[in-house]
Amino acid sequence: DVKVTQSSRYLVKRTGEKVFLECVQDMDHENMFWYRQDPGLGLRLIYFSYDVKMKEKGDIPEGYSVSREKKERFSLILESASTNQTSMYLCASSLMAQGSTDTQYFGPGTRLTVL
């Protein structure tokens, strides 16, 4: 079975702090994604990566950056956390690269609170 893990289930940070959210998948997937989930808004794509060191902006990249130095690991970085970044963050991965259709496998999520 595919396993996607996220470094923390719950995280509390202060405004202005730099925050790292880590995601690791163990099935050699090319694609990895970071979403945030807010009530009534569903999942919104922040960034995705289709290969090591490659990244693409999603729908709401402002205030975030990402890093993918190894195929299995995709990090989401909040350079200076703000209260409006309080949310549930979900990482996902999928097997195939461009031109394929495939399902996404999700981690358990990190509930981030910024005070």
Added chain:
Amino acid sequence: SQQGEEDPQALSIQEGENATMNCSYKTSINNLQWYRQNSGRGLVHLILIRSNEREKHSGRLRVTLDTSKKSSSLLITASRAADTASYFCATDPTLSGGYNKLIFGAGTRLAVHP
């Protein structure tokens, strides 16, 4: 940009009843997928239907797709309390540039009462 919109936003039924959730979308798609999310957890893939398919079954799940109306429905038959969760439709738009980039709706919260 929100592609899929689920209807209803919330659904409450008794065990044994059927649950139907609908999803509408705006642009042409390669496929449409349904996911389930238990409270406070990650999403789990349920079923995928391609744009050239009209109906698909998986266990107690039945999905239909009407590309002319840009809509899909998910039917859960003989529901159980364990089906209580949020259900999301996700579309893979044809013009998204590939990379399996899905667009999710806001979800339907299903509560199944014993």
